[in-house]
Amino acid sequence: MTPKQMIRLLESNGFVEVSQNGSHKKFRNHETGNQTMVPFHTKDLTKPLEQEILKQAGLKRRSGEK
Numbered sequence: 001m002t003p004k005q006m007i008r009l010l011e012s013n014g015f016v017e018v019s020q021n022g023s024h025k026k027f028r029n030h031e032t033g034n035q036t037m038v039p040f041h042t043k044d045l046t047k048p049l050e051q052e053i054l055k056q057a058g059l060k061r062r063s064g065e066k
Helices: 003-012 047-057
Strands: 015-021 024-029 035-039
Touching (some): 003 024, 003 035, 035 047
Antiparallel strands (some): 015 024
């Protein structure tokens, strides 16, 4: 998953960008209070990082998704 795809997923689940520090963007969901950071690089996110971002966001990856 690319950082852009992750950001679209977060935004579609109620997250908004609250700040940016260098190449890392911070997102917060004001309804749930969950917060996470997404590194905004040109490379794909690694699987462990992708899973950690989803965990912090309180989201689960649907089976069968790439």
